[in-house]
Amino acid sequence: MQSVDRALRLVDRAAEAGPEGLTLNGAAEALGVAKSTAFNLLKTLLAHGFLREERPGPRYFLGMSLMRFGDLVAQQxxxxxxxxxxxxxxxxxxxxxxxxxxxxxxxxxxxxxxxxxxxxxxxxxxxxxxxxxxxxxxxxxxxxxxxxxxxxxxxxxxxxxxxxxxxxxxxxxxxxxxxxxxxxxxxxxxxxxxxxxxxxxxxxxxxxxxxxxxxxxxxxxxxxxxxxxxxxxxxxxxxxxxxxxxxxRIAQLPPPSLGALPRPVGRR
Amino acid sequence: MQSVDRALRLVDRAAEAGPEGLTLNGAAEALGVAKSTAFNLLKTLLAHGFLREERPGPRYFLGMSLMRFGDLVAQQxxxxxxxxxxxxxxxxxxxxxxxxxxxxxxxxxxxxxxxxxxxxxxxxxxxxxxxxxxxxxxxxxxxxxxxxxxxxxxxxxxxxxxxxxxxxxxxxxxxxxxxxxxxxxxxxxxxxxxxxxxxxxxxxxxxxxxxxxxxxxxxxxxxxxxxxxxxxxxxxxxxxxxxxxxxxRIAQLPPPSLGALPRPVGRR
DNA sequence: AAATCACGTTCGTTATTACCGAATAAACCG
DNA sequence: CGGTTTATTCGGTAATAACGAACGTGATTT
Incomplete structure (x- = not known):
């Protein structure tokens, strides 16, 4: 699923970009795709609140939905x-x-x-x-x-x-x-x-x-x-x-497989 | 961006599904797409840790990446x-x-x-x-x-x-x-x-x-x-x-636009 | 224990969709 | 104010994601 894959990779990039934010050209380059492609991906992520846009000179950051979902994960x-x-x-x-x-x-x-x-x-x-x-x-x-x-x-x-x-x-x-x-x-x-x-x-x-x-x-x-x-x-x-x-409550235990787990980002 | 849109909607569904989890048929029905389409979407989300799979009788839950990103949002x-x-x-x-x-x-x-x-x-x-x-x-x-x-x-x-x-x-x-x-x-x-x-x-x-x-x-x-x-x-x-x-530190203020913000899920 | 059933998974075909590249518009900087 | 960078729009094209049918697999029932 190419486009989804690219979209999710963009979220990763936005996380790595940190407070600097992500720029359109940066996103396109990181994915190795045309600017217009990255543009469409960003807009879709934006529409779902997975990214947040700050103007002027649009910069993209991790969005509020991620905060919401992250909070829910812990609750679940x-x-x-x-x-x-x-x-x-x-x-x-x-x-x-x-x-x-x-x-x-x-x-x-x-x-x-x-x-x-x-x-x-x-x-x-x-x-x-x-x-x-x-x-x-x-x-x-x-x-x-x-x-x-x-x-x-x-x-x-x-x-x-x-x-x-x-x-x-x-x-x-x-x-x-x-x-x-x-x-x-x-x-x-x-x-x-x-x-x-x-x-x-x-x-x-x-x-x-x-x-x-x-x-x-x-x-x-x-x-x-x-x-x-x-x-x-x-x-x-x-x-x-x-x-x-x-x-x-042994019934529900931590899952044996937690899925794809990345290394910490921004470690120093 | 149809496929990305659908993928992100699946994350939303997984959030609403809560501890019950999301099933393949449920996902396909929720999106109004064929099972195989939903299947591919789920696998892609899984590969990025946006969802987590629990077996047997595969159920899908919000993944660890969301926890990671949610944590980062607050830090940023x-x-x-x-x-x-x-x-x-x-x-x-x-x-x-x-x-x-x-x-x-x-x-x-x-x-x-x-x-x-x-x-x-x-x-x-x-x-x-x-x-x-x-x-x-x-x-x-x-x-x-x-x-x-x-x-x-x-x-x-x-x-x-x-x-x-x-x-x-x-x-x-x-x-x-x-x-x-x-x-x-x-x-x-x-x-x-x-x-x-x-x-x-x-x-x-x-x-x-x-x-x-x-x-x-x-x-x-x-x-x-x-x-x-x-x-x-x-x-x-x-x-x-x-x-x-x-x-x-007025320089960096809360963003005027926070992006697409959903209503709370699971309110009772 | 065998068979049924429901659900997950795979595969190949089709046309839709997302990709690209050029052209336009807007923002930024000197 | 003009040059330069950067974002945004648009249409053609081909790759891609959608579909539906067929196959496994695990659970359930009689």
């Missing part, structure tokens, strides 16, 4: 729905940004976020596959898998470095996962972003199979070793509560 | 970005769900929401045009307009009743707006939904032109008259703070 996913009050509590208790992710091919996909009171903003996108080896949620998930499966996932994803502390060696990762199991929660100590730490713990279904992870994010400098341990216990506790509350 | 709108910490504070202070809306043709369009601690869930969708006459944010906005403009908007939108307390008479609305001006904030007393009250106050640009409104939502039974007045003052205060903080 049982895990997001159930975890929301827990995340709010967790953030209230720890004063940290907390999130919940479900697992997709070993990678965490974040579904819900509750921002902490801090003024610092974390770039914590929703709906993206995150690196399993460089995030607390990812490592919490991997820690529930056996060695073979971890190796397979690592081979598929590649242990790409995000910071100078990112674990890029499989053996080192396996050792870290061993510690994680012993501890009961995973620690990301500036392995995903400089100056940022995360703590994550997995939640499971009634058969003890990993469904995803809960995690909190904060400023590394503000976290002493003892505080990290204490926070870890708390996160562990909330992940367990989520496991239990999920137990009731 | 200056008003949403600036108001977020204010809303968090406002919710912390009042223990109520707080929201911010910008104005679009006299109607409030909600961009951001911070849920209160209460267990009660308000169906407060983002990215939709809400009724101007039956919401606190809407009345707060209308109160900044002159009589002619209010009449024009009412004629265009129609004063459709949502509850038995909804104001359906223009003269009564104008009187209410007069009170609102005197008070400094608008009150929606079960006019939008049974048992629910809202309080809203407008924020403006440096030329005192209305840009939108801040509002809080709570359970009617839990709000005494004196508490309402107190909350009103607080909301008024936060709207003013938003006006000031916005003053610095």
């Amino acid at each position: 996913l049982p895990v997001a729905e159930i975890s929301r009050p827990l995340l709010r509590e967790l953030t209230a208790v720890t004063s940290l940004t907390s999130r919940v992710a479900v697992v997709d091919d070993g990678c965490p996909v974040f579904l819900e976020r509750v921002d902490g009171p801090g003024t610092v903003r974390f770039h914590a996108p929703l709906g993206c596959r995150e690196a399993p080896h460089a995030s607390a949620a990812g490592k919490a998930i991997l820690a529930t898998y056996d060695e073979d499966r971890v190796r397979t996932i690592c081979k598929a994803e590649g242990l790409v470095p995000h910071t100078r502390l990112t674990i890029t060696d499989v053996e080192a990762l396996l050792a870290d996962l061993e510690e994680t199991r012993a501890r009961g929660f995973a620690i990301d100590d500036e392995e995903d972003a400089e100056g940022v730490f995360c703590i994550g713990a997995a939640f499971t279904d009634h058969q003890n199979r990993c469904l995803g992870a809960v995690s909190v994010t904060g400023i590394r400098a503000e976290a002493s070793a003892s505080r990290v341990l204490h926070i870890g216990q708390t996160v562990r506790e909330y992940a367990d509560r989520l496991t239990q509350e999920l137990g009731g | 709108l200056p008003v949403a970005e600036i108001s977020r910490p204010l809303l968090r504070e406002l919710t912390a202070v009042t223990s109520l769900t707080s929201r911010v809306a910008v104005v679009d043709d006299g109607c409030p369009v909600f961009l951001e929401r911070v849920d209160g601690p209460g267990t009660v869930r308000f169906h407060a969708p983002l990215g939709c045009r809400e009724a101007p006459h039956a919401s606190a944010a809407g009345k707060a906005i209308l109160a900044t307009y002159d009589e002619d403009r209010v009449r024009t908007i009412c004629k265009a939108e129609g004063l459709v009743p949502h509850t038995r307390l909804t104001i359906t008479d223009v003269e009564a609305l104008l009187a209410d707006l007069e009170e609102t001006r005197a008070r400094g904030f608008a009150i929606d007393d079960e006019e939008d939904a049974e048992g629910v009250f809202c309080i809203g106050a407008a924020f403006t640009d440096h030329q005192n032109r209305c840009l939108g409104a801040v509002s809080v939502t709570g359970i009617r039974a839990e709000a005494s008259a004196s508490r309402v007045l107190h909350i009103g003052q607080t909301v008024r205060e936060y709207a003013d703070r938003l006006t000031q903080e916005l003053g610095g």
Whole structure:
């Protein structure tokens, strides 16, 4: 479905363009089509509110419909729905940004976020596959898998470095996962972003199979070793509560296949 | 652009279908096209993560990409970005769900929401045009307009009743707006939904032109008259703070045209 | 357990539709 | 005010998306 494909790719481009916005020529060039073609695509997306036009010198941005639908997605996913009050509590208790992710091919996909009171903003996108080896949620998930499966996932994803502390060696990762199991929660100590730490713990279904992870994010400098341990216990506790509350409604579980999941855009 | 149009309409249908999901036959029927056509559309949307497929008996739901994009929209709108910490504070202070809306043709369009601690869930969708006459944010906005403009908007939108307390008479609305001006904030007393009250106050640009409104939502039974007045003052205060903080960055204002904005789906 | 039924999926043909490129109009900049 | 860039319109053409029938597949019923 060529034209639909192109239209949806335009939405992607608009997302990447960010606050700069997308121009007609830019859109045409990005798709490799004639200007008039891009024009028609843009107008159709506009009519449905998938894009928003700002004048003068028409620039195109992500539209309001996407906000509306995005909001609905979260409401329709049982895990997001159930975890929301827990995340709010967790953030209230720890004063940290907390999130919940479900697992997709070993990678965490974040579904819900509750921002902490801090003024610092974390770039914590929703709906993206995150690196399993460089995030607390990812490592919490991997820690529930056996060695073979971890190796397979690592081979598929590649242990790409995000910071100078990112674990890029499989053996080192396996050792870290061993510690994680012993501890009961995973620690990301500036392995995903400089100056940022995360703590994550997995939640499971009634058969003890990993469904995803809960995690909190904060400023590394503000976290002493003892505080990290204490926070870890708390996160562990909330992940367990989520496991239990999920137990009731196992009927609708997070989908085994989440569809085509892009990498985060605009990462720095 | 027929095929794109149809594809986007399918996303709409999937949103309306909610947790029930969308079936192939349902999709084909909704669009009035052959099954194979709907099939191809669905697959294309699936490939881009705009829809999500759940098996067996394939059902289609809103996809992860929509969550991702929806999240990005909020990040790219200056008003949403600036108001977020204010809303968090406002919710912390009042223990109520707080929201911010910008104005679009006299109607409030909600961009951001911070849920209160209460267990009660308000169906407060983002990215939709809400009724101007039956919401606190809407009345707060209308109160900044002159009589002619209010009449024009009412004629265009129609004063459709949502509850038995909804104001359906223009003269009564104008009187209410007069009170609102005197008070400094608008009150929606079960006019939008049974048992629910809202309080809203407008924020403006440096030329005192209305840009939108801040509002809080709570359970009617839990709000005494004196508490309402107190909350009103607080909301008024936060709207003013938003006006000031916005003053610095007037460069990028909420877009005059927000594009095609649908009515809320799934309202009850 | 077999057969029916309903629904999803595939395929080939046709004409509709979306693509292109040139021409026009509008906006922007010096 | 004129040059330049950028958006928008238009008509011809060919590729593309629509259709309908045929095939699988999974669930349900007797």
